Amino acid sequence: VTPAPTYAEREGQALFAHYCAGCHGTGGQGDGFNAYNLDPRPRDLSDPTLQAERADEELRAVIRSGGAAAGLSPAMPPWGRTLSTRQTSYIVHYLRTLRPEPD
Numbered sequence: 229v230t231p232a233p234t235y236a237e238r239e240g241q242a243l244f245a246h247y248c249a250g251c252h253g254t255g256g257q258g259d260g261f262n263a264y265n266l267d268p269r270p271r272d273l274s275d276p277t278l279q280a281e282r283a284d285e286e287l288r289a290v291i292r293s294g295g296a297a298a299g300l301s302p303a304m305p306p307w308g309r310t311l312s313t314r315q316t317s318y319i320v321h322y323l324r325t326l327r328p329e330p331d
Contacts, residue, residue, distance in 0.1 A: 233325065240322025243315055247307060256326040266303050274326035287320045288313075 233241070245254065251266065253259040256273035263270050271278060289297070291311065295304030307316070 234321065236318050236321040237325050239315075240318035240320070241325075243311065243319050244322050247311070248319070251303075256323065266301070268301050268303075270301075270304070273323055279324070279326075284317075284320050284324075287323060288316050291316045291319055 244252075244256070248256075249260050250262045251258075251260045251270040252273055253263065253270075258270040258272040260270065273279075286298070290300065290304065292306060292308035294302070294306030296302040297306065311319070
């Protein structure tokens with residue numbers, strides 16, 4: 229049985245849907261409607277390897293400062309002036325719930 233999402237996860241999901249899903253897709257798999265216009269394509273945020281390798285603070289830093297600030301794609305915009313620290317943390321909480329789609 230999957231536990232009910234926490235408040236932070238629900239808030240993060242709503243923020244992700246608004247700010248991130250256009251590129252990363254609703255499930256975070258890098259397949260948003262705009263993903264096919266980007267080179268490189270957005271990361272699959274549900275990838276277990278990515279999830280294991282990135283600390284929460286690293287994810288928050290990329291959300292706040294954008295991809296270029298972390299040596300990633302400059303197409304990833306910085307959201308630090310748009311999203312509060314709390315909102316950024318909510319998105320990270322949601323990201324940690326993402327799982328790959330079963331085959």
